[in-house]
Amino acid sequence: MSHGNTQRRTYPRNGWEWYFANYRPLYPESVIDRLARIVGRPCGRVVDIGCGTGQLSIPLARRGFRVVGVDRWRGLILEAERLAGQMVTDVLERPTFVVGVAEALADVLDGPADAVIFSKSFHWTKRDAALDAAKAILSPSGPVIVINSKMRQDEWMRVAMAVAREFTPPSRPFTVDPDQIPESAASLLRKMGSRRVVERCLCNMVASLTIDEVVRYWLAMPDCSMDRLGVRADTFIDRLRDTLLRVNKDGVFDVHESLEILSVRVGYESDTKGGAP
C-alpha cells in the first residue's frame, strides 16, 4: 500500500527503459490465473508479443510456463533479461527474450508456439499482419490472446499529460485507445477462429501511486525520457510534482485500470455451422 510521502526523491538520469523495467508493474496474480486457464496445460511454449521488460513474461514463467518474450525495442529486451535474472532464480525457468516484430515472428522464433499473447501491444502493431504471423507459428488450436488496457482519465492524469506535452511534444500519442481503432480487436480475432470461441473477460484493478511513482511512470515513456528532457529534466520533474500536488495535496494518486482479455482458438472448427451464439 502506498502512502502519500510528498518529499522529493532523486531520479537517476537513466534511460526510459530502466524506468520502464523498474516502475511499470508486473501483471497481478489474478490476471495470471485467468491467462493460465485460457492457455491450459500441458503447454509447450508461450510467446509474449510486445513483452516490454517482461511485465507478463516474468509472472507467467514463475507459474511454470515456458515463455519467450518478443519486442521490437532492443533496450527493453536488455532490461527484460536483467529483470528476469533478478526475479526468476532458476535459470531453466527463466523466460527468454528476443528482439523482433510482431509482423514477422517466424524470422526470430524457431519452432511452434502453443499460445501467443499480445500484452497491451496489439493496438501498436499492424494488426492483420501480426495475426497472420501469430497464426503461422501456432500449433493446432493454440489460443491467440489479446490484452487491452483502458485507464480511467482522472484529473491528475490529464494535468500530468498536459505538463509532459508542454516539455516534450509527443512524436506519437501517449496512448492509443483500442476502442478508437475502427475495427475492434474482437472482430479481427473472430476472423481467425469461429465466432463462438472468441471469449472476453474483464479485470478491473485499482492501484495507489505515490507522487514519486507517478513521476517515475512518466519517465518510463520514450517521449518523456531523461534523454529527451536533457537539461530541463529537473524543471520538468518539479513542475509535474507541483501540478500534481495542486490536484491532490496528499500525494496519493489512484490508477483505475480495466483489462480486457480476448482469446480465440485458431483452427477450432467445431461450431462453424452453428451460427452466432
Ligand SMILES: C[S@@+](CC[C@H](N)C(=O)[O-])C[C@H]1O[C@@H](n2cnc3c(N)ncnc32)[C@H](O)[C@@H]1O
Ligand atoms: C504498452 S507496452 C506493453 C509492455 C508489456 N507487455 C506490458 O503489458 O506492460 C507495448 C510494447 O509493445 C512493443 N511493440 C509495439 N509494436 C510492436 C511490434 N510491431 N512488434 C513487437 N513489439 C512491438 C513496444 O516496444 C512496447 O514494449
